[in-house]
Amino acid sequence: LLAFPAAADTLRVATWDVGLTRAAPGLLLADLADPDPQIRAAAEIIRAVRPDVLLLTGIDDDAGGLALDAFRSLIAQGSRGLAYAHAFHAQVNAGDPSFRDLDGDGRTTGWGDAWGWGKFPGHGGMALLSRLPLAEPRTFRLHPWDEGRRLSSRSHWDVPVLLPDGRRLHLLASNPTPPLFGAGNPRRNAAEITFWTSYLSGTPVPDDTGTTAPLPPESPAIVLGNLNLDPVDGAGLHKAIAALLAHPRLQDPRPSSPGGAAAANPHHAGPPELDTADWRDDGGPGNLRTDYVLPTRDLAVVASGVFWPAPGEPLAAAAATASAHRLVWIDITLP
Numbered sequence: 001l002l003a004f005p006a007a008a009d010t011l012r013v014a015t016w017d018v019g020l021t022r023a024a025p026g027l028l029l030a031d032l033a034d035p036d037p038q039i040r041a042a043a044e045i046i047r048a049v050r051p052d053v054l055l056l057t058g059i060d061d062d063a064g065g066l067a068l069d070a071f072r073s074l075i076a077q078g079s080r081g082l083a084y085a086h087a088f089h090a091q092v093n094a095g096d097p098s099f100r101d102l103d104g105d106g107r108t109t110g111w112g113d114a115w116g117w118g119k120f121p122g123h124g125g126m127a128l129l130s131r132l133p134l135a136e137p138r139t140f141r142l143h144p145w146d147e148g149r150r151l152s153s154r155s156h157w158d159v160p161v162l163l164p165d166g167r168r169l170h171l172l173a174s175n176p177t178p179p180l181f182g183a184g185n186p187r188r189n190a191a192e193i194t195f196w197t198s199y200l201s202g203t204p205v206p207d208d209t210g211t212t213a214p215l216p217p218e219s220p221a222i223v224l225g226n227l228n229l230d231p232v233d234g235a236g237l238h239k240a241i242a243a244l245l246a247h248p249r250l251q252d253p254r255p256s257s258p259g260g261a262a263a264a265n266p267h268h269a270g271p272p273e274l275d276t277a278d279w280r281d282d283g284g285p286g287n288l289r290t291d292y293v294l295p296t297r298d299l300a301v302v303a304s305g306v307f308w309p310a311p312g313e314p315l316a317a318a319a320a321t322a323s324a325h326r327l328v329w330i331d332i333t334l335p
Helices: 027-033 037-049 066-075 185-200 238-245 258-262 316-322
Strands: 010-020 053-059 086-089 125-130 156-162 168-174 221-226 291-295 301-307 327-333
Touching: 010 037, 010 168, 010 221, 010 291, 027 066, 037 066, 037 301, 037 316, 037 327, 053 066, 053 168, 053 221, 066 086, 066 125, 125 156, 125 168, 156 185, 168 185, 185 221, 185 238, 291 301, 291 327
Parallel strands: 010 053, 168 221
Antiparallel strands: 010 327, 053 125, 086 125, 156 168, 221 291, 301 327
């Protein structure tokens, strides 16, 4: 039931909202100096699944990438250590002050007044780890949305991975706001997801450097991240994720797990084996599919899965300890 490492002629690409967020800046780095069970469980799962390329969401970012480097070092430890030679992180909107009263509470310096909700700059950011080289990314953190606000609650990234044959595999990464905790959040979540629908369709979008260019139609790409929206169940404007899943350039490998099936919510309409996040049923949304790895149709998918072992299986306790989310992976054939 474990996810075995990808074969030599395949590439394993994964995303995981790893739950490495803390209440104040610097706390994650301090915790990584003496890792607690949650941090150790997260590293253990990454070593077990062994992605070649891994997008982490829900990890606090600092300007020097010190917390990311410390976590990367932890993953590399031990007999099953996994070394990531390449990494990318960048500033996010979460916690970045706007000095405007965005949440309408009469103040301009609250958590809801940042360009993306956050207790401090970089709170719950994103990072990319890769065993293959990365090319120059395009970021869309400053992309405008509504009434002078920014679209991304964190950021949108187009990060090319350099494949062994010299081609570029574009990773289209984001972590939209949950469609909860505010009247405008369902609409913003949908708009953040719809950004990729437009980008994949060839819409030229100015990036943070001011460069406007479409995604080349022949470029293989993978949309990945915690998109915070289930196709059927829970809150949100489900048509946004439905449109992305139905995009003519994309395929949905429908990664599944025995743990998700075992944790089925009888009140949900969606298939529980596809769920990727484990929230309580009583007073919560129940388990949902919120995390995605969606490759373009020109990529051959040979395996996929959600790392969610059934109760009693190896690493089931570690998965529950590490995060409310589960790691989602696919294996694609290298050209």
